[in-house]
Amino acid sequence: MTWDIFADSLPELLVAAFATLQMTAAAFVVAAMLGLLLAILRLAGGWPGRLAFAYIELVRGTPALTLLFLVYFGLVPLGITLPAFSAAVTALGLNGAAYLAEVYRAGIQAVDKGQREAAQMIGLRRGKVMRHVVLPQALPAVLPPMANYLVSLLKETSIASLISAPELMLRSRDLAGTYYLPMEYYLIAGAMYLVMAWPMMQGARRLEQHFARGRLKGGRT
């Protein structure tokens, strides 16, 4: 009998899991782009660099949940009401940008200085040096931590349920409450996260092994 309930709610859960994936993808794009901007600003120095540094430290020092509530509830007095899903994408993106900025920075700094100097010597402008010379070489140091970040972002979208954004965890809570089967539904939710995270984790591991080959590993874990 209980199994009928699960079978009935499976389509709902799958739709919710798809929303989780959409939220993950959207927040990842925001974080990846804003993070790159922050990293470049920070390395440029001057007051934009200090501002970027302050943003990174501020965001990395506070819980994502606080940022999420600030974006969703905190902007209401200013007359800005975002839908829960957009608020979650914004907050997770803003939060992730601070992490990825540090990842990019480490990657960019790992590129030998001579590369930049040589490119400038042949007359490339700063923007082009970054785009054609530095960033492509930074990729091996950047991709594995980015993949790991994607996995943690997938799991972090679960906090969006706390502002009632429609995703897997919210749907599971609804169903758990409706049928009073919390253990079953949260285990199912856990299993669905596992199914989504597993391939990503394997991918991240493969990337790590791929780029670790043929060179000494740095202190990153």
Add this chain to the structure above:
Amino acid sequence: MTAWETVWSYLPSLLLAAVTTVQITIGGFVLAVLLGLLCAVLQEFRSRAVNAVIAVYVDVFRAVPVLTQLFIIYFGLTEFGIRLDPVPAAIIGFGINGGAYLTEVFRAGIASVHHGQTEAAQMLGMRRLTVMRIVVLPQAMRIVLPPLGNFAIGLLKDTALASAVAAPELMFRARNLVDRTFLSSQIFIVTAAIYLAMSLPLGYLTRRAEVRVSRGQR
């Protein structure tokens, strides 16, 4: 009273809740370190069955959101008549979840200590656990400390999720105050500042400790 004056008057209440945040963080941290250390050391005895169990534990708990794990412990267990208080439930949840991460951290640390160290100590007639305790683990600390510090900072921030199981910590109190006063921006900004005031010194201490343990190396 202006909005900020109102928030100011609630500051003691928020700071009191921050104490619970610290308690959950410390409780979760100790449990996670104990579990991680236990699993990492057990792995070294190379029993196939034990290692398979540990591998499943590590992979599964790292692939599932910690919020889901908290709900399983706090709400799920009620189906079996087990009703934990929010704070112990949070400590257990964060501890078990963190243990999976720290197993990997400690494993990497132990692997970084040269074989010769273990062999030499065994030659002196030490037993395996003694070797682990006084030869391998102290040397592994150098590798372990940076990720351990980052874990502690991450955990401090993660405890905000305990508000979802009604643990009376900082985020929970902030949400209550917002419900009562509607001063959402002010209260959440102050809350963020309190988290920052806790995590920044923790980051500073971590870096200091890293410098200390790596002194005299290379």
